[in-house]
Amino acid sequence: MMIMPSSSSANHDKQHVLVKKINYTTQEIEIHYQIGCPPGQIFYLNLSSSPFEFEDFNYTLFSCPSSVPYISSGTSYDCLTKLSPCLGNINNQTNYYAMLGGYCSISRMPLESCTKVLDYTSVPDLFTIKQANILKLLWFIPDCRRCEDLGKACRFKDEFYSTQKNHTETQCYVLKGPKRPRATLRILGICALSVVAIVTGIVICYVYSSTKTEKESQLRIERFLDDYRALKPSRYSYADIKRMTNKFKDKLGQGDYGTVFKGKLSSELLVAVKILSNSNEKAGEDFINEVGTMGRIHHVNVVRLVGFCADGFIRALVYDFLPNGSLQNFISSSAAAADHMSRNDNSNFLGWDKLQDIALGIAKGIEYLHQGCDQQILQFDIKPHNVLLDQNFTPKVCDFGLAKLCSKDQSAISMTTARGTMGYIAPEVFSGNFGNVSHKSDVYSFGTLLLEIVGGRKNFKVAEDNESSTSQVYFPKWIYKLLEQDQEDLRIHIEDEGDVKIARKLAIVGLWCIQWYPLDRPSMKIVVQMLERQDDKLIMPPNPFASTSN
Numbered sequence: 001m002m003i004m005p006s007s008s009s010a011n012h013d014k015q016h017v018l019v020k021k022i023n024y025t026t027q028e029i030e031i032h033y034q035i036g037c038p039p040g041q042i043f044y045l046n047l048s049s050s051p052f053e054f055e056d057f058n059y060t061l062f063s064c065p066s067s068v069p070y071i072s073s074g075t076s077y078d079c080l081t082k083l084s085p086c087l088g089n090i091n092n093q094t095n096y097y098a099m100l101g102g103y104c105s106i107s108r109m110p111l112e113s114c115t116k117v118l119d120y121t122s123v124p125d126l127f128t129i130k131q132a133n134i135l136k137l138l139w140f141i142p143d144c145r146r147c148e149d150l151g152k153a154c155r156f157k158d159e160f161y162s163t164q165k166n167h168t169e170t171q172c173y174v175l176k177g178p179k180r181p182r183a184t185l186r187i188l189g190i191c192a193l194s195v196v197a198i199v200t201g202i203v204i205c206y207v208y209s210s211t212k213t214e215k216e217s218q219l220r221i222e223r224f225l226d227d228y229r230a231l232k233p234s235r236y237s238y239a240d241i242k243r244m245t246n247k248f249k250d251k252l253g254q255g256d257y258g259t260v261f262k263g264k265l266s267s268e269l270l271v272a273v274k275i276l277s278n279s280n281e282k283a284g285e286d287f288i289n290e291v292g293t294m295g296r297i298h299h300v301n302v303v304r305l306v307g308f309c310a311d312g313f314i315r316a317l318v319y320d321f322l323p324n325g326s327l328q329n330f331i332s333s334s335a336a337a338a339d340h341m342s343r344n345d346n347s348n349f350l351g352w353d354k355l356q357d358i359a360l361g362i363a364k365g366i367e368y369l370h371q372g373c374d375q376q377i378l379q380f381d382i383k384p385h386n387v388l389l390d391q392n393f394t395p396k397v398c399d400f401g402l403a404k405l406c407s408k409d410q411s412a413i414s415m416t417t418a419r420g421t422m423g424y425i426a427p428e429v430f431s432g433n434f435g436n437v438s439h440k441s442d443v444y445s446f447g448t449l450l451l452e453i454v455g456g457r458k459n460f461k462v463a464e465d466n467e468s469s470t471s472q473v474y475f476p477k478w479i480y481k482l483l484e485q486d487q488e489d490l491r492i493h494i495e496d497e498g499d500v501k502i503a504r505k506l507a508i509v510g511l512w513c514i515q516w517y518p519l520d521r522p523s524m525k526i527v528v529q530m531l532e533r534q535d536d537k538l539i540m541p542p543n544p545f546a547s548t549s550n
């Protein structure tokens, strides 16, 4: 900061002073100022070109012959300041100077021997300068003290619009953060909005997905409970059975042990209801067998027992309805017989791929019965009649009236009477001479079924066509010879290149299964593996008819 001594002063140079303190609230600035000697110099400070003023005081300068004692006024200002040792030379006399503040009464000062030299009006606070070398300056324009008190910023009123250059009125305003360019602000706004949108989106997604997951898990539990309930066969009354079969309106078929009717459990669940005939003395036993066995098994290739009825003398079994009926309806057309076999209508022919799938499905179902349950279940009546097909032609093993439960490690079971259907029964089942009755007995029946699929006719029935001598040939024996001679033409109905390969495979597996001695037959597990093989490298089995060959 610079201040200029007055023109009356000898020194016209601008003087640099040090700003010690600025107080914006009181609008005071303190500068470091060394009082000169004689002190009058300060009284001629020219502040006209600056916005500052000093607080004006009035003083009277006295010249005294000797030093005067210092006397306090008792106020915040001192009354008398000695200017000793600043000696001045007035009227050719070397004198001490004393300065008397205008606010003090001269009568109380020890100035009797002194002579008044000069009155100074409107001069700075000499006492402060003298004590601390501080000169206090004030400014009044702009007047921001009110704004400072309010903690606000201050500016000239209508700073931007005023046409008057020297207007002095001020106004307070709230100081905002540093201004940012509009584009930056817009980008920041967009970013902020995006963040808010993303966060909101995440929150909505989270809430939505957690509600959805909750609903899904609830649904899953409901479904599980439904399924769990469905796993156990329900018990129905006769009235229920009548209601579900619409009073036995739609008959599906007649078996040895009863009549089967179509029924409806709900709009979605169709059922087949088998009413066991009372006339058959074995019906009660079959009933217990069937419910006891099927109540505990669940497999895609085993028909599901939905429920049963034991109401008075009425016994009924309720199964899932399988719209494509039994496999028997489809295998008699599988082979368009060669000249020595009777030619059947092949309108029901499913194709070799489908037949292979069906064979594999049945094998898996039987393997499950043998190995997949707590107890081994021997079905003892595997035949095409007892394989039902659903809407996708997935095979389901059914009819467990003859089934027997035994422990898994049991290698043989005792059997008092022969079980099963002639032509499918394993030799050991009807005669104890050929080995023990075991799971291998089901393997034999399955082998017969496989060969029926390939031959398209009942194996055990020698063809009744007497027009040709070859029609008397027993199909398994005949096909064994053909395969042994590695003949390509199996005299089957072929639609595709791979058909012969499939038929060969089914026939070879079938021949393995119908080995006379149970020990020579593969287990159902091996049968499944053989049927799943894609190559045509299956080893030919020994001749199953060696002991019976003529």
Ligand SMILES: Nc1ncnc2c1ncn2[C@@H]1O[C@H](COP(=O)(O)OP(=O)(O)OP(=O)(O)O)[C@@H](O)[C@H]1O
Pocket: 252, 253, 254, 255, 256, 257, 258, 259, 260, 271, 272, 274, 303, 319, 320, 321, 322, 323, 325, 326, 385, 386, 388, 399
């Ligand atoms: N779950 C089912 N879904 C659809 N049809 C069925 C169902 N069960 C049986 N049938 C039909 O009812 C007919 C009679 O079946 P049933 O099991 O009583 O006798 P079978 O198997 O033909 O002979 P057997 O009494 O000697 O075993 C079958 O041929 C089949 O067409």
